[in-house]
Amino acid sequence: MQEMTELDRFIALIGGEQNLPPISTEENVVDDTDDHTTTATTTEKDGDELPSIYEVEMMNEKYDQEAQERQRFLKQDGSEATAAMDGNVSSLGSQLANTSLRPSGPLTTRFGEVAPRGFTFVPFVAVTKFCYEFVPQQWSQPLASAFFDNNKIYERQWDLYYILSAHCQTQKPTTYVSEYQVQALLDEINQTFPKANIIISDDLRNEGMVQDFDDYPQELRPHYLGRLQSREQHDAWMVDTPMTGVASKMPPERTLEAFKAMLQAAADLGKAKSKSKQKAKLQMAVQGRQDMGKQVLRAQRRVGLMKRNEGSELEDSMARLNIAQYDPSKAVPFSLEDDPIIIAIDVEAYERSSKIITEVGVATLDTRDLRDIPPGTFGDDCSWFKYIRGRHFRIAEHKHLRNHEFLQGCPDAFEFGKSEFVAETDMPSTLNSCFHEPFSKPDCTTSAQSTGTQETRNLILLGHDLLQDIQYLRQLGFNVLSRRNVIDTMDTVIMFKHYMHDVNPTSLGRVLGHFDIVGWNLHNGGNDAVYTMQAMLAICIKAAMERGDENSAVKRQELDKQRTKAVVDAAVERREDEMVGWTLAQDEDGGVAVVPKDGDFESKTAKTMRPVHGPPRPPKLQSGLWTIGGAPLDV
Incomplete structure (x- = not known):
């Protein structure tokens, strides 16, 4: 070699x-004596x-x-x-x-x-x-x-x-x-x-x-x-x-x-590569879980249960060490960041066609109302809940439609006020009014906009599986994200995942049950919007109460062990089922021969294929030939 x-x-x-590097010539040498004002002349040819x-x-x-x-x-x-x-x-x-x-x-x-x-x-x-x-x-x-x-x-x-x-x-x-x-x-x-x-x-x-x-x-x-x-x-x-x-x-x-x-x-x-893919997938999953946790912390900052880190690294680390377990009988320890109005939405569609919207629920919480107000007893009696304003809109053209086959709808059972019937063409303007003063306050009959004293408030959008609700609103011609004062979004599905350390989504009813909140007449758009707001507050308060609590950490570890054991037990049971039936009897000799039939070798997928519409096919003949018109050809 x-x-x-x-x-x-x-x-x-x-x-x-x-x-x-290119070969230097006299034509492209830079004259440094000209105080860097002379540039090199190029010798590029057409071929370059x-x-x-x-x-x-x-x-x-x-x-x-x-x-x-x-x-x-x-x-x-x-x-x-x-x-x-x-x-x-x-x-x-x-x-x-x-x-x-x-x-x-x-x-x-x-x-x-x-x-x-x-x-x-x-x-x-x-x-x-x-x-x-x-x-x-x-x-x-x-x-x-x-x-x-x-x-x-x-x-x-x-x-x-x-x-x-x-x-x-x-x-x-x-x-x-x-x-x-x-x-x-x-x-x-x-x-x-x-x-x-x-x-x-x-x-x-x-x-x-x-x-x-x-x-x-x-x-x-x-x-x-x-x-x-x-x-x-x-x-x-x-x-x-x-x-x-x-x-x-x-x-x-x-x-x-x-x-x-x-x-x-x-x-x-x-x-x-499978391993590279798994590593990339795991990395993306870890990043997603970190984002879930950040959403919970941002929500706590909005209601005064967490402080934004704005000082030096030493001050930030000392502040984290001094964060104590929160006592809900006392007012929140920090200021309410951005002073926002949180608006929860929930949209109900007809079970037979997702293009038919039947109900829209809107729940509004002005965080200014929570100043110096302790949450109090945790659960149904949380004092913050009474500041949530709920509204329930029913599409007038679809008021006769009621879900009952796949889930039990209850459009006429709004628990937090009186339902409002609105024509479908008027829904965009009606929903738009909920995102301006007076933000669904029932005691404000005069809009601040008409007096010219309207204040631009920061808005935060909330939902339980928010993406689906936003898509439903777009079908009504209302783009909720087009407002420049919407500064953040929150999703109780994501927040509860992080709170429970569970990758699977949880229904709104189960989230409420976990926090001892009774949810009446779920799958009513107005009720679900209010309960979504309650669930968000419950997650923020409960997470703050458990922060730094050793007993809560022990319970979390026990729950993780139970989940791990359940997964292992399920895998063992599945493997045991797969091992059954492989051993033949000692005196087994295979039995009589099995005469093949046409049906034994037909494709299993062919039987489940969708039916083909049109005239029936000609019968199969020995020759397999037909005329142009489809008649059997006798040869």
Whole structure:
């Protein structure tokens, strides 16, 4: 093997000859004596400009034509094909390299050379997806923009090797580049992004990211394909690359199995790696759980149960240490951040068609009303609940519709006031009035807007599965998110998930039951809106009461253990069921033969397919032929 010179190593390290600095000339020397006012004159020629779209299309056509000619050449020349099958790849590479039929690019007579020993290789498909699959999420997009997107990763002049062996047949070649060149790329990435510290970890090595072929026979090692310069060139090479050779003697079975496992590992890296996917999924889940907790803390800040961290890091840490368990018999310890009005919405649709909206409930809480008011006894008797204003709107055109098949609706049982019938066309304006002064206050008959003294208040939108309610309101022509003074949203489904440390959503009725709040006539839009507001307050108060409480922490741990045990028990029971019935009786001999029937081999999915409308099909005949009109043809 010809050793690499220092120049070759330097060129590989910087990613190819195209990254070498330009040769200086007298025309482009900058005169530093002119107080940095003289700029270098460029010597760009027309040939240095970027190619036009027409030129790119012509190059693509050229690559396609050469690939087709190479395929035709390989099929016509039987001696060369035979040489490839016999493992005489170097001879094939020598002739291809000296003809115009070789793969497009700066190939040399090295085409077909067996990879030198002493080098480790990385599947090229893993290199192209490295920033998308194998780096921390926060670095994925910056690395992609700088080194991978727009086919940049293909333009680094990689020395490409490939395997296409009859011992482990694949649809297309498995391509490799040396770990040496990959490390040069990682060094460049880390130099550009010093905090990223991107490496090929031991876990990735164990998954097959780095592969060593030194102990394999010649026909099972990578062969040189060429110096890669573009994505088009790569695709053209993949059209019809010759076999890397088949020896007359089969490799040992263990060697062959290990070889197949390496190729499979390379293929798996090309797919979305299961472990990488699991890590990314877990990372996203952890981030989602953190966001759930932040939503609870923001809600507590709105009602004075939590303080925003605005001081120095030392002050913030001391403040967190001094947060004590909250006593609901006392007023809240902090100011109400942003002084907002919280508006809860709940929309009910007809069970037979989600496009038919029947009820809209709105509940409003002005946090100013809670100043210096202790929540008091926790549960139904919470003193904050009486400051919630509820309204129930029924669509006049749909007042005759009542849900009763899938859930029990009760549109005429509003517990917190009197239902209001509104025409569907008037619903947008009616709902819009709930988001302005007097914010559904029953004792305010004159709007502040008419007197010109309206105050712009901060609004927070609340719901139980808020996304669905927002989508329902859009069907009515009311976009609740279009208001600039809506500063935040809250969802009691999300907040209760975090409070319980449970990934599964919980119904509003069960949330109320957990906090000893009796929910009367649920699935009434107005009632559900008020109960959603009560649930939000209960979560904030209860979480503040349990903050720093050792007994609550112990109960939480016990609950987590119970859940873990339930999951384990369910898995064990499922496995026990799967193991039943496999053992035959000792005197069993298989019994009589089973005569096959047509019905035994019919597709099970065909029986469950949706019916096909139209005239019946002609009966099946022995000949299977019919006339154009569909009549059986007797032949």
